Amino acid sequence: MPEGHTIHRLARDLNKDLAGHDVTASSPQGRFAAGAARLHGEKMVKVDAWGKHLFCGFASGQVLHIHLGLIGKFRRKKLPAPEPTDTVRLRLVGDVAAWDLTGPYLCAVITDDDRQEVTAKLGPDPLRATGVRAVAAAREDFGARLARRRVAIGAALLDQKIIAGIGNVYRAEILFLLGIDPRRPANSLDEAEVNAIWDLTSVQLGQGVRLNRIVTVDPAEAGVKSAGRLKRADALYAYKREGLPCRRCGTEIEIMKIANRSMWACPTCQK
DNA sequence: CGATTATGATTAA
């Protein structure tokens, strides 16, 4: 489930549960025993997300850097925490709840300098830009990064150096919603299209954080009261819908390969 | 109960 919205939601939930508390850290699976030992008993100060990267800052100055990758999960457990499964790489326990990390692509204790090195390599994250000024600056940065690339826009949106936080679902959905053919070169988009991608990504990822899942279909279009009410099968326009009729025009959704991953698009709605 | 698949990203070829 991890695209940018998942990570920002985790940052929010972890802040609520663990920030300001001393935590106990352990690695039931064993692979992160040394890291857990370094964090054990430390006070977590603040959790922060940038794209798909999660950073948990500690009073000691240590930073827990987590990337969930494709299959990683960070799950909340009520106290008293149940016996951990043998795949739990890291368990953090605070005063309010416990959190179990499984299958991360990356889990390491780093310094704040390391963290800055990591984020310096990432493109702007629409969920980080707040305020009119910051939004305008980030959006312009995004446009400049796109303009330098002639790869397909469908590939560019997956490139975390261009924009941080979009994954395979959102890239398909955002390009569908804006009627953009995913094969068009990134540097062929005009300013209005670039701005529209940035703004829509902000809105969609923001909704993803709120709902804690990806819903892009307009609830009014689907005849329900709110996006949260949409069932899994009705929540998306393009992703994994090859061969099915486009919800807008009825044309069969196509599947293609872009940047080594499956991509879905409506040949009629996306020119 | 085994095979398949996945909303990720890097490394090797």
Add this chain to the structure above:
DNA sequence: TAATCCTAATCGC
């Protein structure tokens, strides 16, 4: 482009 890492839900038999 393909192989690789990690886990767990789902699906077909």
